[in-house]
Amino acid sequence: MPWWVYALAIFAVCFFCAYRGIVISVRLLVIMTIFEILVGLALALTGVFNPGPGGVNVEGFNPANIQDSSGFFLAIVLSIFAFTGFESAAAVADESRDPQRLVPRAIFGSLVLVGAFYVLCAWGLQVGWGTDDLDALASSATAPAFVLADRLWAGGSLVVLVALVNSGLGVCIACTTSATRTLYGMARTGALPGALARIDPTHGTPVVAVVVQLGVAVTICLAVGIPLGPYDLFNVLGTTGTFAYIPIFILMNVAAFLFFRTKHPEEFNVLQFVVCPIISTAALLTIGYRSLVPLPEMPIALAPLIAVTYILAGVAILFGRNLRPGKRGWMASAGEIPGLR
Known part of the structure; x- marks a missing residue:
């Protein structure tokens, strides 16, 4: 089958x-x-x-x-x-x-x-x-x-x-x-x-x-x-997802710093929100670079290209649909989860 x-x-x-x-x-x-x-x-x-x-x-x-x-x-x-x-x-x-x-x-x-x-x-x-x-x-x-x-x-x-x-x-x-x-x-x-x-x-x-x-x-x-084929499909999509996650995790580091520095300064901690994010960001950038240079064999080499295309498409949708005049109100509540602060 x-x-x-x-x-x-x-x-x-x-x-x-x-x-x-x-x-x-x-x-x-x-x-x-x-x-x-x-x-x-x-x-x-x-x-x-x-x-x-x-x-x-x-x-x-x-x-x-x-x-x-x-x-x-x-x-x-x-x-x-x-x-x-x-x-x-x-x-x-x-x-x-x-x-x-x-x-x-x-x-x-x-x-x-x-x-x-x-x-x-x-x-x-x-x-x-x-x-x-x-x-x-x-x-x-x-x-x-x-x-x-x-x-x-x-x-x-x-x-x-x-x-x-x-x-x-x-x-x-x-x-x-x-x-x-x-x-x-x-x-x-x-x-x-x-x-x-x-x-x-x-x-x-x-x-x-x-x-x-x-x-x-x-x-x-x-x-x-x-x-x-199923094996290359898994490898390509899995690697693509990871290359997409690397910039997401880096942005999470930036977001954590900005959130606690501006919204909750009483909880701001230099080790948690400055030192650790810098170390993890440097590690993520190093991992991304060293895994791409030299490029892996095909079809895994397609993964970073697909990830970049996916991210750029998301950014285009964000700017095209949601950042027009009169459409920016959602930004105030973006990221909110009921029951969590």
């Missing part, structure tokens, strides 16, 4: 969850996340207790082992992509019970837990494979997690496959929920057409935003994915 048939089935599940409301989405995501975390941790710990050639060590954390700096920085770009989504908690504040307390906890808690999970799983996979044979890991025709699961769990790659499919579906549901609520929030403040803020009377969800978001996603998936 063609891959795009499965993709359309996943889109249907995403539409159902986004349309029915945040409660059903969150419940499903919690169950799916617990399952994939348990499988990932189990495989990582099994690898640590059954190490391959090289034994248990921490060579994977030694910077001296970095052989290709360009590839290393491109890997950081993909790591940023893996982390994106923590900020989505703010987009669903409208539908949470106590956003003032829960949203900050969700954001910082997810960063810490996901970071620890990624590090442990990557380390366990390396140790289980064998740190003396990592070249074979990098060149393996089969995903290393499948190979390790078959060796350590006697055919356990099926469990890993189920966990990966489960994880992918969970990410799609979370992204759909976040994107539709972001469109709704922007439409409500006037930054986007008001139709996107229309609420379904039965479920209380932004039905127009849900339909538009899914329509765009399906179009991109089929129009780009069929000629490129």
